[in-house]
Each structure stands twice: as C-alpha cells, then as structure tokens.
Amino acid sequence: MIVPYLPVHRSQPIVSLGGSHTRYRPVMSVRLTGSADTRLRDALLDTGSDDTVFVDTLAPLLGVDLTQAPEINVGLAARPQPVRCRFAQVKLRITDGLNETYEWTAYIGFVATQLNYNLLGHAGFLQYFDVEFQGANRQAILKPNVSFPGSKI
Amino acid sequence: MDMHIFQQNRANFPPDKLAQFVGQYVAWNPEGTGILASDVDQVALENAVRSAGYDPSDILVSFVPNPNESNVGGGGLAT
Numbered sequence: 001m002i003v004p005y006l007p008v009h010r011s012q013p014i015v016s017l018g019g020s021h022t023r024y025r026p027v028m029s030v031r032l033t034g035s036a037d038t039r040l041r042d043a044l045l046d047t048g049s050d051d052t053v054f055v056d057t058l059a060p061l062l063g064v065d066l067t068q069a070p071e072i073n074v075g076l077a078a079r080p081q082p083v084r085c086r087f088a089q090v091k092l093r094i095t096d097g098l099n100e101t102y103e104w105t106a107y108i109g110f111v112a113t114q115l116n117y118n119l120l121g122h123a124g125f126l127q128y129f130d131v132e133f134q135g136a137n138r139q140a141i142l143k144p145n146v147s148f149p150g151s152k153i
Numbered sequence: 154m155d156m157h158i159f160q161q162n163r164a165n166f167p168p169d170k171l172a173q174f175v176g177q178y179v180a181w182n183p184e185g186t187g188i189l190a191s192d193v194d195q196v197a198l199e200n201a202v203r204s205a206g207y208d209p210s211d212i213l214v215s216f217v218p219n220p221n222e223s224n225v226g227g228g229g230l231a232t
Contacts, residue, residue: 004164007164008220010220011172012221023220023223029213039214040211040212057195057196097155097156116222117224
C-alpha cells in the first residue's frame with residue numbers, strides 16, 4: 001500500500017535540505033473504532049516509537065473508557081518529564097483509497113499531552129507491516145507481514 | 154471520502170492558508186480541498202463540524218504543527 005508523504009511548507013529555507021522550503025513527512029490517515037464510534041485521524045509512521053499512541057482526548061469520542069486502563073509513563077521527545085499513557089484496544093483501518101484496505105485490532109496508547117502528530121510505532125502498527133521508506137519518491141510502501149492479525153478488505 | 158483524491162488535494166492546499174491554523178486542530182472537508190472548522194479542543198471542533206452539517210466520523214481531523222519547527226525523534230528521555 002502506497003502512502004505518499006505529506007508536504008509541510010516552511011517560510012524559511014531549510015538548511016539541511018539544501019535550502020528547500022518543504023519537508024516531506026510520512027503522515028497517513030488512520031481510522032480508529034471503539035465501542036461507540038469511529039474517527040479518522042492523521043498519524044506519523046514513526047520507527048522511533050515503541051508504541052502506537054494518540055492523544056487521549058480522542059478516547060471518549062470513540063467510546064473508549066480509560067478509567068481502568070493499564071498505564072505506563074512514556075518518554076516523548078522534547079518533553080522534560082515522562083507522560084502518562086493508558087492503553088486500550090481499538091480497531092484500526094488504513095486504506096489507499098484505491099485497492100488496499102486493511103483492518104485489525106490492537107492495543108494503542110492514549111497520552112495525556114498534545115502531539116504534533118499521533119504516532120504509529122512498533123507495537124500495534126509497524127510490527128504488522130514491512131515498510132519501505134522511499135525518500136526520493138516521497139512515499140512509504142506498506143506490506144502486511146506474516147504477523148498481521150487482521151484482514152484485507 | 155475517497156482517500157486517494159483527498160491526499161492529492163490536501164498536498165496541494167495552499168500553505169499560507171494552512172498557516173492560519175497553526176496550533177489548532179482542523180477538520181478537513183471530505184475532498185481535502187478546504188477546512189470546515191478549527192479549534193484547539195477536539196470536542197468543540199466536533200460540534201463545529203456537526204453545525205456545518207457533517208458527521209464527525211466521516212471527517213479527517215489533524216493538528217497543524219508549526220511548520221518552522223523541526224521534529225527530531227529519539228529513544229526517550231535520557232536519565
């Protein structure tokens with residue numbers, strides 16, 4: 001499944017990109033479904049994240065009850081202190097809008113802080129896909145691997 | 154929502170228009186050509202989406218980060 005990178009335009013030239021004004025980020029849309037409802041959110045493919053995390057203000061919109069949820073503290077980049085993260089099962093769905101749609105259930109973390117992007121990390125997401133990050137083409141190719149627990153719709 | 158068309162349109166959304174929403178959540182129209190509503194609070198944003206006549210479950214919501222900031226990940230906090 002092809003995931004085009006999202007262009008992010010900067011007013012100042014980016015020195016590390018040879019003066020370009022545009023960064024390209026592997027951001028994709030993910031549908032999350034809880035016990036009560038479903039929502040569509042952006043998230044960043046992040047190989048540096050152990051877990052898949054979304055902001056916790058999303059949980060009640062899905063009907064996800066975090067009051068008794070297992071929790072840990074996670075270290076987020078640029079945060080001086082670890083952040084509370086509570087885990088719950090949701091259904092995840094991704095699609096390219098053309099030929100490929102995948103759906104599976106996973107434990108994801110809900111963090112009590114603002115995120116620039118929700119994070120698609122190893123547990124719950126990247127563990128189920130082999131991903132090729134094509135820098136020149138500015139796209140990622142996702143292929144479900146042998147551990148993928150869901151279905152292709 | 155046609156995700157393929159949506160992605161193409163959103164990639165071409167004028168950056169100067171998007172810049173107005175830095176630090177807020179935005180609700181994109183299903184075509185990816187415009188923003189239905191914006192707010193710093195996702196619940197308030199959903200109310201605005203409903204007021205605009207749309208079902209929040211059909212609408213992509215994204216946070217608009219400061220484009221002039223560079224995101225650098227890491228393995229967590231060094232202690």
